[in-house]
Amino acid sequence: MSAVLTKGGHELPALDTSHTKHPPFLRLVSVELRKMMDTRAGLWLVISMAALTAIVMTIQLIVGLTQDINIKYADFIAGTTYSIGLLLPILGILSLTSEWGQRTAMVTFTLEPHRWRIIAAKLACVVAIAIASVAVALVLGTVANALFGAFGGTADWDFGVERLAGFAILQVLGVLTGFALAALLLNTPGAIVVYFVYSFVLPTLFAIGAELVGWINDIQPWVDFGDAQLPLGEWEWAKNDAAQLVVTSLIWLVLPLAIGLWRVLRAEVK
Amino acid sequence: MIKVENLTRKYGAFTAVDDISFVCRPGRVTGFLGPNGAGKTTTMRVMVGLTPATHGQTTIGGHKYHDIPNPGRHVGVLLDASAQHAGRTGREVLTIGAKTMGLPMSRVDEMLELVSLSGAEGKRRVRNYSLGMRQRLGIAHALLGDPSVLILDEPANGLDPAGIRWMRGLLKGYADRGGTVLLSSHLLNEVEQIADDIIMIGRGKIVAEGTPAELLQSTGTFFKAVEVEQLLDALVASGLHPAPVGDGYRVDAEALQVGKIAAANSVTLIELRPADGGLEDMFLELTADTQREDFGQVAPA
Amino acid sequence: MSAVLTKDEFQEPMTLDVSQTRNPPFLRLVGVELRKSYDTRSGFWLLMSMGILAVITLAIMTIVGVVNDNVEFAYEDFVAAIAFVTSVLLPVLGILLVTSEWSQRTGMTTFALSPHRLRVIMAKMVAGLAWTFVIIAFALVVGAVVNLLYGAMEGEMAWRFGWEGLTGFVITQSLAMLGGFALATLLLNSPAAIVAFFAYKWILPTLFAIGAALIGWFEDLLPWIDFQTAQGPLYEMTNMDGEDFAHLLVSGAFWLGLPLAIGIWRVLRAEVK
Ligand SMILES: Nc1ncnc2c1ncn2[C@@H]1O[C@H](COP(=O)(O)OP(=O)(O)OP(=O)(O)O)[C@@H](O)[C@H]1O
Ligand SMILES: [Mg+2]
Numbered sequence: 001m002s003a004v005l006t007k008g009g010h011e012l013p014a015l016d017t018s019h020t021k022h023p024p025f026l027r028l029v030s031v032e033l034r035k036m037m038d039t040r041a042g043l044w045l046v047i048s049m050a051a052l053t054a055i056v057m058t059i060q061l062i063v064g065l066t067q068d069i070n071i072k073y074a075d076f077i078a079g080t081t082y083s084i085g086l087l088l089p090i091l092g093i094l095s096l097t098s099e100w101g102q103r104t105a106m107v108t109f110t111l112e113p114h115r116w117r118i119i120a121a122k123l124a125c126v127v128a129i130a131i132a133s134v135a136v137a138l139v140l141g142t143v144a145n146a147l148f149g150a151f152g153g154t155a156d157w158d159f160g161v162e163r164l165a166g167f168a169i170l171q172v173l174g175v176l177t178g179f180a181l182a183a184l185l186l187n188t189p190g191a192i193v194v195y196f197v198y199s200f201v202l203p204t205l206f207a208i209g210a211e212l213v214g215w216i217n218d219i220q221p222w223v224d225f226g227d228a229q230l231p232l233g234e235w236e237w238a239k240n241d242a243a244q245l246v247v248t249s250l251i252w253l254v255l256p257l258a259i260g261l262w263r264v265l266r267a268e269v270k
Numbered sequence: 271m272i273k274v275e276n277l278t279r280k281y282g283a284f285t286a287v288d289d290i291s292f293v294c295r296p297g298r299v300t301g302f303l304g305p306n307g308a309g310k311t312t313t314m315r316v317m318v319g320l321t322p323a324t325h326g327q328t329t330i331g332g333h334k335y336h337d338i339p340n341p342g343r344h345v346g347v348l349l350d351a352s353a354q355h356a357g358r359t360g361r362e363v364l365t366i367g368a369k370t371m372g373l374p375m376s377r378v379d380e381m382l383e384l385v386s387l388s389g390a391e392g393k394r395r396v397r398n399y400s401l402g403m404r405q406r407l408g409i410a411h412a413l414l415g416d417p418s419v420l421i422l423d424e425p426a427n428g429l430d431p432a433g434i435r436w437m438r439g440l441l442k443g444y445a446d447r448g449g450t451v452l453l454s455s456h457l458l459n460e461v462e463q464i465a466d467d468i469i470m471i472g473r474g475k476i477v478a479e480g481t482p483a484e485l486l487q488s489t490g491t492f493f494k495a496v497e498v499e500q501l502l503d504a505l506v507a508s509g510l511h512p513a514p515v516g517d518g519y520r521v522d523a524e525a526l527q528v529g530k531i532a533a534a535n536s537v538t539l540i541e542l543r544p545a546d547g548g549l550e551d552m553f554l555e556l557t558a559d560t561q562r563e564d565f566g567q568v569a570p571a
Numbered sequence: 572m573s574a575v576l577t578k579d580e581f582q583e584p585m586t587l588d589v590s591q592t593r594n595p596p597f598l599r600l601v602g603v604e605l606r607k608s609y610d611t612r613s614g615f616w617l618l619m620s621m622g623i624l625a626v627i628t629l630a631i632m633t634i635v636g637v638v639n640d641n642v643e644f645a646y647e648d649f650v651a652a653i654a655f656v657t658s659v660l661l662p663v664l665g666i667l668l669v670t671s672e673w674s675q676r677t678g679m680t681t682f683a684l685s686p687h688r689l690r691v692i693m694a695k696m697v698a699g700l701a702w703t704f705v706i707i708a709f710a711l712v713v714g715a716v717v718n719l720l721y722g723a724m725e726g727e728m729a730w731r732f733g734w735e736g737l738t739g740f741v742i743t744q745s746l747a748m749l750g751g752f753a754l755a756t757l758l759l760n761s762p763a764a765i766v767a768f769f770a771y772k773w774i775l776p777t778l779f780a781i782g783a784a785l786i787g788w789f790e791d792l793l794p795w796i797d798f799q800t801a802q803g804p805l806y807e808m809t810n811m812d813g814e815d816f817a818h819l820l821v822s823g824a825f826w827l828g829l830p831l832a833i834g835i836w837r838v839l840r841a842e843v844k
């Protein structure tokens with residue numbers, strides 16, 4: 001430390017930081033993972049995801065068996081749209097906004113002032129959870145499909161790597177969208193409402209607009225993120241589909257995330 | 271160890287902290303004293319990078335806080351004990367801190383024990399903590415990484431008398447072992463008892479600094495009079511600067527001199543003594559024009 | 572009670588003289604709750620976004636209507652568009668009225684000042700309904716203004732409005748708000764209540780439709796449990812028959828009455844922290 005003189009003429013000693021390192025990234029990830037599960041809200045969210053998945057599959061199973069409808073493995077997996085697909089984005093939102101709502105960000109950012117590392121750890125966490133959810137869905141789907149076969153249905157196991165990739169990407173996109181909106185708004189109810197508006201209300205508006213106006217019909221595929229994700233489900237890509245997915249993700253995911261991060265990194269934490 | 275240089279923080283047109291500079295030395299407890307809204311918390315938040323400074327800078331041991339790797343191991347911070355997730359247990363809060371800093375889990379138990387939170391209390395959710403228990407948890411969190419610098423915002427807040435005494439001993443011991451302690455308070459007696467150095471702040475500006483002994487020197491003379499306006503005029507005419515303190519006045523002069531001036535002007539003195547009120551009078555006086563006066567003057571609803 | 576007790580008074584019964592104060596009148600509580608609904612940033616922006624979204628929607632509609640010759644809008648279309656926007660956000664208002672007291676811990680102050688919690692809940696509900704009416708009035712006025720502009724640009728005014736549908740409009744908007752309110756009292760947690768509400772409003776109908784298409788007996792049962800569909804006939808009040816009313820009552824009791832009852836019971840005895 002340079003000669004910083006104080007009132008008394010003494011030099012202030014320097015802090016020796018040579019023996020401490022930044023917390024390794026993986027440690028931050030594991031702490032963030034823990035923070036998502038150790039509150040009642042986080043725990044219940046995960047439990048409801050698993051429970052909803054099981055319930056939806058059970059209903060599918062019962063309906064299929066009693067009504068003599070053939071339900072495939074792929075159908076059981078698709079059914080998780082109403083469980084995992086619905087709640088993963090909420091998890092993405094809460095992972096970020098709960099730090100603000102509960103004001104723990106003050107402590108978090110004091111222990112690791114490089115805020116982007118915390119955000120990156122959270123991001124890694126929610127992606128890991130999305131992938132884990134995919135695994136859980138596959139396992140539960142296997143159980144359900146096996147039961148379907150055992151109780152007299154014809155079990156159809158057709159799935160394939162491509163559809164698996166599509167399914168996984170869908171879940172990751174979902175959780176990232178929630179995360180991006182949360183970074184932008186830093187407010188739990190706000191982010192959840194915007195997320196639902198955008199996933200349920202906007203498509204209706206787009207559909208109406210597209211029907212009435214030619215140019216809305218033309219740009220709709222390039223701005224409707226939900227629509228652009230459809231090819232992922234069946235893994236059937238038409239011309240432009242991939243480009244549309246990229247463009248819509250830029251609008252709905254990358255842009256809010258970028259603005260949100262810029263805000264988080266410099267905001268006063270209260 | 272802590273160095274604040276020309277620090278200013280503005281919120282729009284309002285200046286919460288106005289060009290302040292001071293240092294906190296190792297082996298000493300520095301008391302940061304000031305009335306409500308003086309800018310103590312804001313200064314501490316700037317120190318740990320939660321609030322950006324408008325001008326100036328703060329360093330800890332020569333580093334910007336942001337540049338200290340794993341800062342929890344060097345600097346223990348307690349800003350607001352209630353800023354914890356209400357749904358976590360006390361033990362869980364410490365566990366998360368310990369994990370972030372890479373500490374063994376045994377440290378969590380040690381800290382719970384240090385701040386006298388029992389095993390059962392550690393398993394309770396923070397929502398159900400009493401005010402003092404929250405404060406103890408916050409202190410435990412600050413001490414978790416065995417830091418050499420402590421930045422504590424009103425650590426005595428909500429502690430019972432035994433707790434305050436315990437904390438006083440703890441911080442003194444910390445400083446004796448070479449640690450640097452900065453604590454804020456508006457409880458003058460508390461700071462007077464614990465601090466080796468005092469920084470006094472009012473309306474964002476430093477109004478006095480020094481050791482308690484230095485600040486208590488030459489406290490002058492305290493007086494009350496019937497014809498007080500007359501006496502004040504006379505004192506000012508003699509080149510003195512009387513200032514209101516409590517229900518009387520204080521002036522930097524011998525009692526004899528004040529008495530003589532009073533007599534010469536036929537003023538009835540009702541009290542004349544060496545000003546003794548310790549820091550309290552100092553505080554009230556130094557911040558007389560910066561504090562919120564006129565408490566209790568509001569008409570009942 | 573006099574300020575200081577003297578020795579003599581010490582013998583007298585130490586009672587608090589409460590004859591000089593009354594409970595805050597209900598309307599004052601409503602006024603306070605109304606104020607609390609917009610004096611925070613989140614409340615303010617929720618209300619603002621309803622207004623902004625409504626105006627944006629109408630602007631787009633006007634442009635579409637003017638540019639596209641195949642489309643003709645009437646007054647009722649503009650009002651319906653606003654109703655669509657507000658029916659999404661009004662329930663959120665109903666939710667936040669209740670849950671923000673818990674998440675921000677203001678419930679401690681609120682219930683300390685008015686310990687009769689039922690009165691507070693009722694005041695909140697009335698405040699929510701008041702906002703609903705204000706927003707309906709807003710929809711009617713803004714719709715009229717836009718219709719004037721639109722008519723001026725198109726050269727002809729279409730003031731068509733199914734006035735008999737107005738009652739239905741008011742009722743459905745109120746039910747939407749109350750739906751959010753009920754879930755909020757039940758869950759006392761903003762994220763959970765909002766997720767539950769959207770799931771119930773947007774996902775359940777889809778599931779119901781699938782179920783009805785696949786299972787015969789479910790299709791018969793559906794009108795009795797599908798609150799959303801049961802609200803459909805409200806827009807043509809005149810055509811509602813006894814069965815429609817019965818459907819509305821039964822499904823409403825299940826989706827609104829029940830959660831609200833359990834929720835209020837919970838609020839009344841919950842420990843406020
Ligand atoms: N984000 C902000 N916007 C506007 N004003 C602010 C903001 N943050 C702090 N202030 C103001 O800055 C001033 C200093 O606040 P600060 O919290 O530092 O006071 P303090 O000295 O800690 O007081 P106390 O003893 O009551 O804790 C206050 O007037 C406060 O209202
Ligand atoms: Mg403070």
